[in-house]
Amino acid sequence: MTPPTIESFTTRTGQRVHLRPVCPHDAQALATMLAGLSPLARRRRFHGAVNAVAAARLHDMAGADGHHQIAIVALAEHEGRTALVADARCVTDASGSAAEFALVVAEGWRGRGIARRCLAALRRAAADEGLHWLYGHVLADNLPMLALLRRCGFALSPHRGDAGLVVAEVRCAAPALRRA
Secondary structure, three states, X not given: OOOOOOEEEEOOOOOEEEEEEOOHHHHHHHHHHHHOOOHHHHHHHHOOOOXXXXXXXXXXHHOOOOOOEEEEEEEEEEOOEEEXXXXXXXXXXXXXXXXXXXXXXXXXXXXXXXXXXXXXXXXXXXXXXXXXXXXXXXEOOOHHHHXXXXXXXXXXXXXXXXXXXXXXXXXXXXXXXXXX
């Protein structure tokens, strides 16, 4: 069964996008989106060289429970078809009050407000689960992601143990959305 849509909006370029929780039948769509990323984009998302994502990992990604693991996907309507174009997720850490997040938007779909909407929906979902903070480690050379996170209200600071990483963190509150 497909989960209900959290939010629908029209991008700056006119495509209709729907955000909803990930579900098990999204594994193949996730695989297709991730396979379509450039090597640089995969390195930035997974913090290392990744040629393909193993079936077991895709199964885990599509099977987020909505509590300990929250995952939101963006599905875009384009030329009469629907494609999975973004994945935002977080996993609750041992503190029980914070979660580490990850975000990826398919190439060709960036710059349309999808990442901002996904992050806002993820923050609301995390707050609904009682989490207080989202945090993540971003490669220091991933300037587009760092700029996005700054625009979305994340505090950015150098990682204490790794000069190649930046720590991004934000309180889990329901952020106000501007209409695209």
